[in-house]
Amino acid sequence: MESIVNLITGLGTALQPINLLYCFVGVFIGTLVGVLPGIGPIGALSLLLPITFHVPPVSGFILLLGICYGSQYGGSTTSILVNIPGEASSVVTCLDGYAMARKGKAGPALGMAAFASFYAGTIGLFGLVFLAPSLAELGLRIGPPEYFSLMTFGLTLVLYLSSSSIEKALMMACVGLILAMVGLDPITTRARFTYGVMALRDGVGFAQVVIGLFGLSEVLTTIEGSLKREVFQTHIKGLLPTLRDWKDSFLPMTRASILGFFMGIIPGISVVIPTFVTYALEKRISRHPERFGTGVIEGVAVPEAANNAAAEGTLVPLLSLGIPTGATNALILGALMIYGLNPGPLLIKDSPHVFWGVIASMYIGNGMLLLLNLPLIGIWVKILKIPYHILFSTIILFCLIGAYTINNNITDMYIMILFGGLGYLMRKFDYAAPPLILALVLGPLMESSLRRSIIISKGSFSIFFERPISALFLGLALLMLISPFIARKRLGPDILREAGDE
C-alpha cells in the first residue's frame, strides 16, 4: 500500500513539465540510438552525461534512464526490417521478425514489438515497485556455482534455436564456445588464440559477430539474387497486429515478461540471455514449434517483451543495492554519484522523491515510446521500398560504423567483415547462427564461473550439486536434454519435414 502512495507522489514529480520534457528527450534519443545498429545507448549516455550535471538530479536521472529503455524499444526496428539487430538484445527478434517482413508483414511485426515492449515495461515496473528490495537479496544468492549451472541450462536451449538439423546446431554451439575462449584466460591471464593481436585479448566481441553474421551476410546473400524483390513491395499487409496476432502473443509475452524480469535481477545476466532463453522455452512448449523461425508473431513478441522486462529487472540491483548490471547501468551509477545522490541501498531512504519520481517517469516514458513508435511504423515500412543499391550500401555503411563505434577500434571492423563472410557460408550450407551466438554469450560467463567455483570449492565438483539453486538448474538442464525422448517432442529434421509439408 505504501508503495502506491509513494508512486503517486512520484507521479507528481514526474509530471512536472520540465521532467516530462527530459523524459521525452530521453526516450526519443533512446529510440534513435536503438534503431541505428551499433550506435548503442552507452555512447549516447556518455555524450549527454555532462549536460545532465546542470539540471536537477531527478531530471538528469529521468533523461538517462529514458535513453536506456528507449533503446530497447528501437532495437527491434532494424532487426525486423533488414535483419540487423539495432541492439544486441534484439538478435532473437531477427529470427521471426525478419521472416515476417519477408512475408510482407513488417507492420504487424513492428507494431507487436512496440506493444510487447510496452506490456513488458508495465509488468517490469510493477515488479520494480512492489518487489524490488526483497528481490535484490534473492539475486545475490546466485554465486559462481549457480551461474555455471544456469549457463549449462541455457546451453541446452540451443537445441531449440535451429530450424535445421540438431547436429548442425550443436556444431555451431561448439564453434561459439571455442570463440568464447579467445582472449586472456580469466584466471591465469594467459593469452589464448590471440595470435599477437592486442584487440583479441578481450575476446571476440559479441556485437561485432552479430552485426557480421546477421547484417553483412544478409546483404551478401541477397545480392546473389536469391530473394525476390516483389515479396517486400507487393504485400504489405496492414500496419498493426490483428486480433489473431494478439491472441497468439498474449500468453507467451506474459511469460516472457515475468521470466525476463526475474533473470534481469540476477547481476551478470543482463538483457541478452533472457531473450534467447524465453524464445527457446516458448518454442519448447509451443504446440507448433516447427513454425518458429518462419515468421510467427510470438517470435517477435517474446524476445521484445523479455528484453524490456529484463532491462527493468536490472534496475532492481542497481537501485536497491547500487550494483549495476552491464555497462549502461554502470554509467548511470557513475552519474548518480556525481549528482551526489548516494546510489545504493540508501537511495530510497535518502532521496525518496528521486527514486519514486524516476520510477513514475519510466511509466510515462513507456507510454510516450508507444505513442512515438506507432506512427513511425508507417515510415519504417517504407524503408523496404528503397532501391536495393541504395539500401544495401547504407546497410554496409552502418554495419561498418556500428562495428567501429563499439570500442572505436578498427580491428572490430575486420572481425565484423570476417564474420560477414562466415555468415554467408553458413547460410549457403544451412548452418543456423543463433546457436553460435548463444554459445558466444554464455561461454565466457560459463567458463569463468566454473573456474571460480572450483577455486572456491578447492577442486571439488560437488559444489554444483550441494547447493540447492545450482542443483535445481542442473536438474532442469538434464530434464531439457532428456524430455524430447520421453515426450517424443519433435526436433530438428522432423521440424523441417513438417514445415516443408505445410
Add this chain to the structure above:
Amino acid sequence: MRTKRALVIMILMLVFMVGFNGTIYGQPIYPGKPVQLVVAYGPGGAQDIFWRTVKEDLEKNLKGTISIVNKPGAGGALGSDFVANAKNDGYTLLGVATSTKTVIPAVDPKGVSDIHPIALAFRTPLALVAKNDSPMKSLKDAIAYAKEKPGGLTCSTQGIQAEAYFDLQLVAQAAGIKVTHVPNANPTDAIASVLGGHVDLYLGSLTAVLPLSKAGKLRILGITSDRKLPDKPDLPTFAELGFPQANLDLYAGLWGPKDLPQEVFTTWQRALKVVLGNPDLQATLRKSSMYIEVEVDREKIISLIKESFEKINQIAIKEGIRVK
C-alpha cells in the same frame, strides 16, 4: 581559354594564401582546434567519469574544445597504443592510470606503450571489504581466520593487471598468510559475490563499495592510503593497521606521445592546476572517492612510478605471474 585558366590558378593561389594565413603571421595558439582526449577505458569507469566531469571547466580555461573518445581494451593498452602512435602535436592526448607504467611492465612487457606523463590528476584508494554480517569484523580477524584455516580465506580482485592484487599479496606476505585469490575482472560481479557470501573479501576501488558500506551491507576493513582520508576519517588505512607497504592505489592523469611541444605541457599543466584547484569541483569528485592530487613535476612522477613498479615487479617475480 588561357586567361580563364590563369584566373583559376590565381584564385587557387589566393585561397591557399588565405588558408596559410595562420602560419605566415606567426604561430597559431594552442589549442587551435579540438583536442582529442582518448580515455583508454570504457564509459562509466572512474577515468571516464573524471574527464567528463572536468571537461567543461578545462575547455573554458583552455579556450578550446576537448572531445572525449573511449578506446577501451586490453587493460588500457589499446588506447595507450593509439595515442603513442598519434602525431605528437598535442591534439591527441590520453587519460590513463599509472598502472600502464607500473603493473603492466611487470606482468605484461608486451603491453607497454610509449606514452609520457603530462600531469597526474587524481587518486582513488582501494578498499578491502567483507560482508557486514561476516565474522570478520576487521583485518585482524581476517588474518586470524586465514592462519587458522590456511587457504580457507577467499578474496576477489580484478586480476593481476591491476594494483589490487599486489596490495593483497603485500598484506598477505607481511602477515604470513595464504589467501585464495579469486580473480574477477568484473568488479560488480565480484562485489555481488561478497554480498551473497560466496567469496569472503573483495579488494578494489573505494568508489564502488562506499555506498554499500554506508548502507551497512559491506564493512570496509582497510584502505590503501598513506594518510587518513580527510572526509572519511573513520576508514582505517592499511598503514595504520601495520601494513604501510600496501599503498598501491589508482593514480590517474594525462599523458601524451613522446616529444610533445613544451607549449602543450605548460598549457595543460597550468589548466589542470587551476581547474582542479577549485574546491567545489574537488568536493564533487570526493563524493565518488576521487581525490585530487595534481603532480606536474616530471622527476617526481617518474620516481613515483619507479617505486611502485619495483614493488610490483618483486611480487610478480616471486609469484611467477606474467601474461603469456
